[in-house]
Amino acid sequence: MATDAPPPSKTEHRLPSTEEFVAVQEGAEFGELRSSHRSFAFPLTVAFIAWYLVYVLLSNYAGGFMGTKLFGNVNVALVLGLAQFLSTFLIAWWYARHAAAKLDPKAEAIKSRMEGGA
Amino acid sequence: MNHAVILAAGEASKHRPLIITLFAVFVVATLVITIWAGRQTKDAADFYAGGRQFTAFQNGLAVSGDYMSAASFLGIAGAIALFGYDGFLYSIGFLVAWLVALLLVAEPLRNSGRYTMGDVLAYRMRQRPVRTAAGTSTIVVSIFYLLAQMAGAGVLVSLLLGITSDGGKIGIVALVGVLMIVYVTIGGMKGTTWVQMVKAVLLIAGALLLTFLVLLKFNFNISDLLGKAADNSGKGSAFLEPGLKYGATGTTKLDFISLGIALVLGTAGLPHILIRFYTVPTAKAARKSVNWAIGLIGAFYLMTLSLGFGAAALIKPDEIIASNKAGNTAAPLLALHLGGTDSSWGAILLASISAVAFATILAVVAGLTLASSSSFAHDIYANVIKKGQAGEKQEMRAARWATVGIGAVSIVLGALARDLNVAGLVALAFAVAASANLPTILYSLFWKRFTTAGALWSIYGGLVTAVGLVLFSPVVSGKPTSMFPDVDFHWFPLENPGIISIPVGFLLGWLGTLLSKEQPDPGKYAELEVRSLTGTGAH
Numbered sequence: 001m002a003t004d005a006p007p008p009s010k011t012e013h014r015l016p017s018t019e020e021f022v023a024v025q026e027g028a029e030f031g032e033l034r035s036s037h038r039s040f041a042f043p044l045t046v047a048f049i050a051w052y053l054v055y056v057l058l059s060n061y062a063g064g065f066m067g068t069k070l071f072g073n074v075n076v077a078l079v080l081g082l083a084q085f086l087s088t089f090l091i092a093w094w095y096a097r098h099a100a101a102k103l104d105p106k107a108e109a110i111k112s113r114m115e116g117g118a
Numbered sequence: 119m120n121h122a123v124i125l126a127a128g129e130a131s132k133h134r135p136l137i138i139t140l141f142a143v144f145v146v147a148t149l150v151i152t153i154w155a156g157r158q159t160k161d162a163a164d165f166y167a168g169g170r171q172f173t174a175f176q177n178g179l180a181v182s183g184d185y186m187s188a189a190s191f192l193g194i195a196g197a198i199a200l201f202g203y204d205g206f207l208y209s210i211g212f213l214v215a216w217l218v219a220l221l222l223v224a225e226p227l228r229n230s231g232r233y234t235m236g237d238v239l240a241y242r243m244r245q246r247p248v249r250t251a252a253g254t255s256t257i258v259v260s261i262f263y264l265l266a267q268m269a270g271a272g273v274l275v276s277l278l279l280g281i282t283s284d285g286g287k288i289g290i291v292a293l294v295g296v297l298m299i300v301y302v303t304i305g306g307m308k309g310t311t312w313v314q315m316v317k318a319v320l321l322i323a324g325a326l327l328l329t330f331l332v333l334l335k336f337n338f339n340i341s342d343l344l345g346k347a348a349d350n351s352g353k354g355s356a357f358l359e360p361g362l363k364y365g366a367t368g369t370t371k372l373d374f375i376s377l378g379i380a381l382v383l384g385t386a387g388l389p390h391i392l393i394r395f396y397t398v399p400t401a402k403a404a405r406k407s408v409n410w411a412i413g414l415i416g417a418f419y420l421m422t423l424s425l426g427f428g429a430a431a432l433i434k435p436d437e438i439i440a441s442n443k444a445g446n447t448a449a450p451l452l453a454l455h456l457g458g459t460d461s462s463w464g465a466i467l468l469a470s471i472s473a474v475a476f477a478t479i480l481a482v483v484a485g486l487t488l489a490s491s492s493s494f495a496h497d498i499y500a501n502v503i504k505k506g507q508a509g510e511k512q513e514m515r516a517a518r519w520a521t522v523g524i525g526a527v528s529i530v531l532g533a534l535a536r537d538l539n540v541a542g543l544v545a546l547a548f549a550v551a552a553s554a555n556l557p558t559i560l561y562s563l564f565w566k567r568f569t570t571a572g573a574l575w576s577i578y579g580g581l582v583t584a585v586g587l588v589l590f591s592p593v594v595s596g597k598p599t600s601m602f603p604d605v606d607f608h609w610f611p612l613e614n615p616g617i618i619s620i621p622v623g624f625l626l627g628w629l630g631t632l633l634s635k636e637q638p639d640p641g642k643y644a645e646l647e648v649r650s651l652t653g654t655g656a657h
Contacts (some may be wrong), residue, residue, distance in 0.1 A: 014126060016654065018641040025644040033199065041222055045222060056207075056378045060375065062361060067358075077176070085210070092220055096406070099402075107652040110652045117519065
C-alpha cells in the first residue's frame, strides 16, 4: 500500500509537466480512480437532492399525510424530518468509507509516482 | 413584572453587569488568542490558510463555528418557538447541503487551490477576467451575509443589554466591526480559526445545557414536550405539522421550494466556508473535517429543535413576540425561564446564552471579512491589478488594508440598515452562492469543455439574476416586512430567487461555453483533473 512509503518530506515536490499530467489523465489507472469517484458521488448527489425535494414537496402539498400521528404526539412529518438527518449522517459515513477503501489508495499511488518523478 | 417586557424595554439592569462581564471575558480571551496567532503568522500561507496545519477535528469545529451563525442559533430556535414544525423544516436544508460540499467540492478544492475560491475557478481559464468575476461574487456574497449579521448584531445585543437609543445601536455595530477588523488583520486565518473553535465549543455547550434542562423538565418524554408545545402555542396539532409559516398560500409554498434549493446548493458555494478547506494539510483531512462538521451541525440543529419546542411549551407566544417579533430572543428567554425568572440561576443562564450569541456573531463576521479580503488581495490585487507580480509581503499588506476597508463599509452599511429588515439577506447570500459560484465550481472541476466565456456568463449571469430578482421582490419593497415597506416597486412574487437564478446560472455556463469560439485547453484540464483527484503538487 502507498502508505508504507515514508511520510512526505518538507522539501518542495517536483511539479510534473503538462505532458505528464496528460499522460496520467489518459492512463487506465487514473480512469479507474475517476470512475470510482464519479460513479459513487454523482448518483448519490442526485439521490439525496431528490429525497430532500420529495420531503419538501410532501411538507408543502401533503399536509394531511404529514400530520398523521404515529405514536403519542409524534407524527409522520417529524419522523421524515429526522430521517433527513439520519440519511445525511449515513451518506457522510458511507462516502468516507468508500473514499478510504477505493479512492485514497489509487490517488496516493498516482501522486507519489508523479511527484517522485519515476 | 413580566420579564419579557423587562428584556424588551431596557430594564435589564439586574442582568446587565453580568452579561457585559461575560461579553468582556470572551472579547479579552479572543484578543489574547488573536495576538498569539498574529505572532505565528509569518507568510501568506499562514495569513490566508492558517499555515495549513489544523487537524481535521479542529477544522471541523471551525467550519461549524463559521456556519452556525446567530441566524441559525437564535433564528431557528425562534422560528420553531413561533411556527413550530416549519422552523425545523427550515433547518434541514442547511444540514443536507453539506453533502454537496462533501461529495463534490471540498477535496478537489483543497487539492487544486491555494487560498481562494478564485484559484480553482481560474485554474484553466484566462486569469484576469475569471479572477475579477470570482472576486466580485465572493465580495457580494460575503457583504450580503455580513450586512445581515451586523444589523442583526445591533438589534440583538441592544435587546440583550436593554439599549434602545439609536446611538447605542450604532455603537454596538461599530464595536462588532472594529473587533472583527482586529481579529482578521492581526490574527489572519490562524487567529480567526481559533476564535471559531472557541465559539463553536461555547455554542454547543450552551445548546447542550439548555437541551438537557428542557428535556429534564419533561422527564425526557419527547411526546409530552411536543404536546405541551402544541397546547401552549394556541395552534394545537397544526403546530406540529408543516404549513404555519411556509404553507399560507401557493406563493409561499413555491417560495419555500426556492429557498430549500438555494440552501442545499448554496452552502458549497459560500466563499467563507470554502477557504476553510485550505487550513488542513490534505484533501483527506478536508473530507474528515466536513464529516466532523456534519456531525456537529446536525447535532446542533437537533438540539435547536428541542430548544424551539421547549420555548413554545414553557413561554407564552405573546411574550416571545413582545420581546422580538421574529422570535430571535426565544432562546435567551428560555434560558431565563429554565433557571428561574427570579433566581440568580436564571440571570446567570440568560447572561451565558447572551454571551454565546454575541460570540457567535463576532466569529461569523470575522470569517466573512477574512473571505472577502483574501479574495480581494489574492484574486483582484495580486492577480488582476499586479498581474501576478506582487510579492508575498505586498499581497498580505493589501489583504490587511482590504480588511479595514471592508470592515469600514460594513460598519456604515450595518449602521444604516439597523432598522431595516435584513434577515432575508442571509437566504439571499445562499441563493447568490448557488447561482453564481456553484455552477462554475462544478463545471470547472468536472466538465472538460468548459471555457472562460462559460465561467464569466455563469458567474455574472447568476449574480445579476439573483440580485436583480431580489431587488424587485417583496424582500426589498411592497410589504410591511420589506426592507423599504413604504414604497412598492416589486413585481417578482417570491422572496427567494433561487428557483429561477440557479437554473439560469447553470444554463448560462453551458450556453456561454457552447457559443464561444474559444477552445478549451486540454493540457490545463488534465492538470486540474489529475491534481484535484490525486493531490499531486498540492500546496
